Amino acid sequence: EVQLVESGGGLVQPGGSLRLSCAASGFAFSNYWMSWVRQAPGKGLEWVANIKRDASEKYYVASVKGRFTISRDNAQNSLYLQMSSLRAEDTAVYYCGRDISPTGIDLWGQGTLVTIAS
Amino acid sequence: QSVLTQPASVSGSPGQSITISCTGSSSDVGGYNYVSWYQQHPGKAPKLLIYEVTKRPSGVFNRFSGSKSGNTASLTISGLQIEDEADYYCSSFSSVSTAPRVFGGGTKLTVL
Numbered sequence: 271e272v273q274l275v276e277s278g279g280g281l282v283q284p285g286g287s288l289r290l291s292c293a294a295s296g297f298a299f300s301n302y303w304m305s306w307v308r309q310a311p312g313k314g315l316e317w318v319a320n321i322k323r324d325a326s327e328k329y330y331v332a333s334v335k336g337r338f339t340i341s342r343d344n345a346q347n348s349l350y351l352q353m354s355s356l357r358a359e360d361t362a363v364y365y366c367g368r369d370i371s372p373t374g375i376d377l378w379g380q381g382t383l384v385t386i387a388s
Numbered sequence: 389q390s391v392l393t394q395p396a397s398v399s400g401s402p403g404q405s406i407t408i409s410c411t412g413s414s415s416d417v418g419g420y421n422y423v424s425w426y427q428q429h430p431g432k433a434p435k436l437l438i439y440e441v442t443k444r445p446s447g448v449f450n451r452f453s454g455s456k457s458g459n460t461a462s463l464t465i466s467g468l469q470i471e472d473e474a475d476y477y478c479s480s481f482s483s484v485s486t487a488p489r490v491f492g493g494g495t496k497l498t499v500l
Contacts (some may be wrong), residue, residue, distance in 0.1 A: 307491075314390060314492070315426070315494070317479070320488070329487060365434070371489075372481040373422055373439045374439040375426075376445060378433040378435070379433065
């Protein structure tokens with residue numbers, strides 16, 4: 271089955287760190303760009319970052335640049351998002367997505383909730 | 389404060405047609421044919437409905453169609469069904485800054 275499964279979410283204090291993972295299966299992971307998209311409670315979608323097939327290019331939304339790092343392990347069919355210096359406004363459900371760049375995101379995971387609170 | 393502007397809500401009756409607009413600029417919607425649309429039911433992940441302005445992925449009903457004129461893209465849903473009630477988001481490639489993908493703020497579709 272073609273799917274993406276995120277993990278690693280949880281409750282973290284402001285200023286803390288967290289690493290999200292996304293396990294891909296059922297397709298040739300190394301052939302695709304991959305993205306992270308987040309959705310704050312009751313709010314819309316916000317694209318966070320994406321990474322090229324061979325990790326040679328990475329892009330970030332301005333609000334997370336310097337704090338978040340996207341990476342991938344093609345041998346493990348896995349995508350990661352290392353988040354540091356976390357703020358309350360980073361609270362959201364984080365989705366990983368298969369990115370048919372620059373066209374769009376054609377496959378989404380179920381999401382993992384990240385809550386930043388003291 | 390989304391880069392792309394969508395109406396907050398639209399409504400229609402079963403069987404009717406509705407259109408959701410998505411307005412950007414020449415740096416995104418108007419400059420590239422890389423507009424996509426997503427449907428999201430409450431508590432669920434988004435689903436790709438339309439890509440490259442007018443194309444439908446396999447499995448998406450032809451009741452969903454996309455178009456673009458200038459800096460505004462549109463999603464039209466014909467023959468509305470109860471299960472179409474959901475949030476809809478547009479997205480586009482963007483040549484501005486380091487963020488190559490932007491989303492609209494979303495539109496809540498109510499099927500009365």
